[in-house]
Amino acid sequence: MAVTSIDTGMAERSNARGLRSDERLERWRLFGLSSPALLIVLVILLIPTGWLFFVSFIGADGSYSLENYERMITRRSYARIFQTTFQVSLLTTGLCILIGYPLAYFMSQLPTRWANLCLITVLLPFWTSLLVRTYAWLVLLQRQGLVNEWGMTLGLWQEPLRLVHNMNGTLIGMVHIMLPFLILPVYGGMRAIDRDYLKAAANLGASPARAFWTVFFPLSTPGLFAGALMVFILCLGFFVTPAILGGGRVILVSMQIVSNIELFVNWGAASALGVVLLVLTMMVLWIASRFVRLEQMTGGGAR
Amino acid sequence: MKKTLSLTVAAGLMATTALAEDRSLTIASWGGSYQEAQSKALFEPAAANTGINVMQETYGGIADVRLQVNTGQVTLDIVVSGSGSAARAAAEGLLEPLDYDVIDVSDFIPGLYTEHCVGGDVFSTVYAWNTDTYGEDGPQSWADFWDVEKFPGTRSYRGAVAGALEPALMADGVPMEEVYDVLSSEEGIERALDKIRELRPHISVFWSSGAQHAQLMRDGEVDMSTGWNGRFDNARADGGAVMHSFNQALLDYDCFAVPKGAPNKELAMEFLNEISKPEYQDDLPKYITYGPTNALAYETGTITPEVAAILPSSPENAALQLPIDLDWYGEWETIAAEMYQDMLTE
Numbered sequence: 180m181a182v183t184s185i186d187t188g189m190a191e192r193s194n195a196r197g198l199r200s201d202e203r204l205e206r207w208r209l210f211g212l213s214s215p216a217l218l219i220v221l222v223i224l225l226i227p228t229g230w231l232f233f234v235s236f237i238g239a240d241g242s243y244s245l246e247n248y249e250r251m252i253t254r255r256s257y258a259r260i261f262q263t264t265f266q267v268s269l270l271t272t273g274l275c276i277l278i279g280y281p282l283a284y285f286m287s288q289l290p291t292r293w294a295n296l297c298l299i300t301v302l303l304p305f306w307t308s309l310l311v312r313t314y315a316w317l318v319l320l321q322r323q324g325l326v327n328e329w330g331m332t333l334g335l336w337q338e339p340l341r342l343v344h345n346m347n348g349t350l351i352g353m354v355h356i357m358l359p360f361l362i363l364p365v366y367g368g369m370r371a372i373d374r375d376y377l378k379a380a381a382n383l384g385a386s387p388a389r390a391f392w393t394v395f396f397p398l399s400t401p402g403l404f405a406g407a408l409m410v411f412i413l414c415l416g417f418f419v420t421p422a423i424l425g426g427g428r429v430i431l432v433s434m435q436i437v438s439n440i441e442l443f444v445n446w447g448a449a450s451a452l453g454v455v456l457l458v459l460t461m462m463v464l465w466i467a468s469r470f471v472r473l474e475q476m477t478g479g480g481a482r
Numbered sequence: 483m484k485k486t487l488s489l490t491v492a493a494g495l496m497a498t499t500a501l502a503e504d505r506s507l508t509i510a511s512w513g514g515s516y517q518e519a520q521s522k523a524l525f526e527p528a529a530a531n532t533g534i535n536v537m538q539e540t541y542g543g544i545a546d547v548r549l550q551v552n553t554g555q556v557t558l559d560i561v562v563s564g565s566g567s568a569a570r571a572a573a574e575g576l577l578e579p580l581d582y583d584v585i586d587v588s589d590f591i592p593g594l595y596t597e598h599c600v601g602g603d604v605f606s607t608v609y610a611w612n613t614d615t616y617g618e619d620g621p622q623s624w625a626d627f628w629d630v631e632k633f634p635g636t637r638s639y640r641g642a643v644a645g646a647l648e649p650a651l652m653a654d655g656v657p658m659e660e661v662y663d664v665l666s667s668e669e670g671i672e673r674a675l676d677k678i679r680e681l682r683p684h685i686s687v688f689w690s691s692g693a694q695h696a697q698l699m700r701d702g703e704v705d706m707s708t709g710w711n712g713r714f715d716n717a718r719a720d721g722g723a724v725m726h727s728f729n730q731a732l733l734d735y736d737c738f739a740v741p742k743g744a745p746n747k748e749l750a751m752e753f754l755n756e757i758s759k760p761e762y763q764d765d766l767p768k769y770i771t772y773g774p775t776n777a778l779a780y781e782t783g784t785i786t787p788e789v790a791a792i793l794p795s796s797p798e799n800a801a802l803q804l805p806i807d808l809d810w811y812g813e814w815e816t817i818a819a820e821m822y823q824d825m826l827t828e
Binding site: 345 | 543545636641642686687688689690701702703815816819820823824826827828
């Protein structure tokens with residue numbers, strides 16, 4: 180008996196050792212497998228971003244200077260441009276939620292076959308060139324465009340409405356382009372919610388509205404936040420749509436970066452704008468993380 | 483030892499020049515109908531006549547030249563540039579000085595070449611109007627462009643500073659020849675900006691490209707716009723109700739430059755001389771309504787009086803216009819651009 184117990188003890192110890200070394204090996208193997216990805220992240224993300232920071236401190240004459248940042252403080256236009264950028268991003272995200280959330284909810288309640296059909300209609304515009312869609316809006320919304328002509332023929336309004344070359348047009352175009360980015364994660368999150376919870380809520384006497392707000396909605400928030408955050412961050416760096424539909428009156432940071440490169444013929448001036456945008460975005464993420472558990476988003480689903 | 487070394491280097495250099503004797507050149511332009519016109523009128527016939535093998539590329543402008551020169555990987559021999567960007571690139575040391583012993587500019591319209599860039603075509607920044615709104619006799623001056631009582635309707639104006647301040651001052655009553663004197667101070671620039679602020683409620687679009695202002699006018703999105711004459715001509719040819727005038731317009735030009743360290747510098751000079759000759763330049767208006775820079779091109783008989791009437795550089799039209807002052811742009815453009823941006827974001 181004693182002999183066997185010593186035997187098992189030794190066996191356990193050697194097993195544990197074996198397991199440990201296996202584990203270490205496993206870890207190295209995993210690391211080896213992920214190293215190409217890590218290397219890529221290093222080469223295409225970290226180094227260029229570091230370079231961006233470095234270049235932003237180089238003045239027009241090639242020496243270290245803070246002039247690129249000073250300019251942003253002394254010139255009023257920069258503060259306004261950042262303000263417009265965040266304003267457009269927030270409004271676009273808000274409108275996307277208003278339109279996208281009910282649609283995702285509707286789709287999540289459909290039988291799978293119909294839901295997939297709906298999903299295709301959501302994705303279809305996603306596969307069309309962004310430029311084509313943006314110009315299509317220009318054609319539709321302009322003074323003698325389809326929308327204004329129909330509206331006036333039907334007597335809905337007398338004077339052509341200013342639907343494009345301003346904030347209206349920018350928002351319409353951007354919401355259209357960003358919508359799938361919101362709908363997909365929200366829909367995914369909603370699909371993962373166990374229907375039995377709602378049945379249980381009904382069973383306990385909750386009205387449908389109450390069951391929705393106390394059970395379904397909180398469970399769908401991780402998907403909603405993931406989608407909203409994605410839309411918001413994509414909006415911050417958006418260029419094509421505001422440039423075409425904004426009529427030169429909605430100026431975002433990305434557009435200013437382009438004109439700074441053309442004007443100052445100096446990467447530093449443009450890099451500094453990129454750095455400030457990056458830092459502000461990080462701050463927004465940090466503030467968001469105070470209210471939302473960001474790691475939930477990557478978890479997908481509602482659990 | 484040193485001598486033999488330098489001799490070997492010299493021999494090596496000669497060998498490479500000998501190798502380069504296949505006489506080929508790379509030219510970069512902006513693509514589209516513009517490069518097509520240049521290609522048909524200038525590059526292809528000149529290549530055929532000189533036996534130089536010309537390769538064409540499309541590029542994004544001086545920023546590309548900067549990248550090539552700074553990294554020491556210069557592949558372009560000749561680039562097309564706006565006069566203003568060329569002046570700034572030259573100040574930055576990105577361009578080779580041109581050899582005017584080789585390039586003959588004796589018959590050029592004065593002011594259309596500089597030490598680093600030789601003019602290739604002339605264009606104008608004009609005001610255009612919708613003939614459905616105002617008829618054929620639309621605004622005849624910048625003051626009319628600003629006069630929203632006499633010409634009610636929406637305007638489009640440039641979203642960048644180049645060519646945007648001069649019209650405002652002329653509308654404010656500054657005589658054409660004094661425009662750049664007035665602009666040579668921050669107060670003068672502010673005066674022009676105030677004039678634009680005055681018109682601002684009626685400006686529905688600040689345009690950023692030639693394609694854009696042409697589309698705005700052709701589709702009747704705005705009733706009046708500033709812009710480039712060739713684009714408005716194309717919009718009119720495309721069925722748009724668009725007219726423009728050369729009165730008080732801004733006369734500007736595009737030019738050819740050689741990037742610093744271009745591989746075939748000598749050959750580039752030779753080719754630039756060839757395409758500056760009137761017999762090539764007089765063909766350019768067949769493809770695009772930009773005028774030649776060589777005054778003799780108007781005398782070969784290829785350009786008819788009807789065509790000359792719509793070209794910016796024909797003597798009658800040129801006399802009505804204010805030539806762009808490159809020195810002013812070199813000195814003031816960045817400051818003015820910042821102030822313009824402040825005005826735009828208000």
